Amino acid sequence: MLMKTSLYLLLFFPLGLQAQLLRPGDANNDGRVDHLDVLAIGLSFGQEGPPREPPFQGFDWMLKPFEPWAGSLPGTMINYGFSDCDGDGLVSPEDVEALQANYDSTHMDSQPPPMPWSPPDTAFLSALPRLVFTFEPDTATVQDTLRLHISYVHPPGLPADESPLGVAFTLEFDEMLVKDSLTVVFFPDTVTDLLFAAGATGFADARAVPPGMVEYGAAGKGQPALAYSRPLGVVQFIIEDIIVRPDTFWTDFKIDVVNPVMIDAKEQVIPFNILVDEVVLFQELSAVPAVPAPLAVKLYPLPAQDVLHIELPETPLTGLRIFDVFGKLVAARELAGDRRVDLPVGQWAPGVYWVQIFGKNGRLATRKFLKI
Ligand SMILES: [Ca+2]
Ligand SMILES: [Ca+2]
Structure with missing residues (x-):
């Protein structure tokens, strides 16, 4: 029985009994490819280790054997090898493409097995960072484009080395009020020191993220990149044409920020505050514009x-x-x-x-x- 097991392992894992197994894109090995994985890639950024053996390179959604790397994430001890999504032996921006390609894929077959990602807490901070969500415009009507600006606000006195390396959160909203399939996340252009991931059109490649939800993650490239106040992106909503109940002129569009997390370069959770704008959608019932047909291209x-x-x-x-x-x-x-x-x-x-x-x-x- 023992012989049979060893033979099986040797045949299945060409790298030997040391081999671990990953699914490309699940950089924190929690069983799902999502916005949180960009944090693991940010923490591992620039690390090098043994590349995966051919044919196990690339980020097609296959179980990939790999040799454990020498280092691991500082808080959760997840091996750096999980962040090398494409298997070339270096954690680099290309590995984020696996998140896009495999977004919202789930599995239970990695080795070691997937575990919920739960980084340790930090010590008390005297001044808390803030995450601010602002709508533009602050009122809107049917078919309007509504932009939710995401900004990081740095507290005075927080030293750069204790500053956040990354942030992730989920936005929840009433999907009946927007054309959900058109919800797009735009990351700031001209930014080179951050990696981004999002569960929404424009990033999650042909994946049906559950309706009424946007997932967002941003992480510095191995550095605490949130060391000064800066814009983090825009979520663009297109307002649905039937938004107002017959008995009212007004409907509030509210955003809930769910499971927000900021981490520092030691993969410790940083406490922070969240400020969210409310927006009022207003529709004149007598002046409902015709719905534009989808654009053929x-x-x-x-x-x-x-x-x-x-x-x-x-x-x-x-x-x-x-x-x-x-x-x-x-x-x-x-x-x-x-x-x-x-x-x-x-x-x-x-x-x-x-x-x-x-x-x-x-x-x-x-x-x-x-x-x-
Ligand atoms: Ca994951
Ligand atoms: Ca890589």
């Missing part, structure tokens, strides 16, 4: 190499915005009603991009494409 060739053609068969284009997988804005154009745009992409880094296409009368479409 043709993108070709796919994947794109030198030029991406974007064509709208039925309405003129008024603008374009292109984001990379990290949510960084890489191009924006105002357009004067062209039906087709030829976008030169030859100089762009290969990878997945998102293009947001604006048509007349508030019509909008978001598509992704691969640049090779």
